[in-house]
Amino acid sequence: xxxxxxxxxxxxxxxxxxxxxxxxxxxxxxxxxxxxxxxxxxxxxxxxxxxxxxxxxxxxxxxxxxxxxxxxxxxxxxxxxxxxxxxxxxxxxxxxxxxxxxxxxxxxxxxxxxxxxxxxxxxxxxxxxxxxxxxxxxxxxxxxxxxxx
Numbered sequence: 001x002x003x004x005x006x007x008x009x010x011x012x013x014x015x016x017x018x019x020x021x022x023x024x025x026x027x028x029x030x031x032x033x034x035x036x037x038x039x040x041x042x043x044x045x046x047x048x049x050x051x052x053x054x055x056x057x058x059x060x061x062x063x064x065x066x067x068x069x070x071x072x073x074x075x076x077x078x079x080x081x082x083x084x085x086x087x088x089x090x091x092x093x094x095x096x097x098x099x100x101x102x103x104x105x106x107x108x109x110x111x112x113x114x115x116x117x118x119x120x121x122x123x124x125x126x127x128x129x130x131x132x133x134x135x136x137x138x139x140x141x142x143x144x145x146x147x148x149x
Contacts, residue, residue: 050084051138096109120149
């Protein structure tokens, strides 16, 4: 299955940083920037998530919640988040079920770098799936998409 623009974003509940679980539905009524990333402490993922964290105020001004999801366990996420001071949750999808549901797995089951913007009503309004995963969508692009909502 692959989720695209105009589709309702499937709800999920996953364990995450901050010693709690998170559900997409708990952010209903505000936009969500849902970031699937391949791995904690990898060069591109670190750069990507740091850029979002450094400019978190731009997301906050638009009432948007940033959420990161990858297949590492919560302890890995905690170490990664604490090391870099991330102010948004990182969720653990160890069985890759949610990545599969959103269509972010590559041909051999490796998660692809993918970013979705989900509006306040739970509809996908933006989707970008990286082919090689060596680049990511810049804050300016995501903020511009959020401003359209």
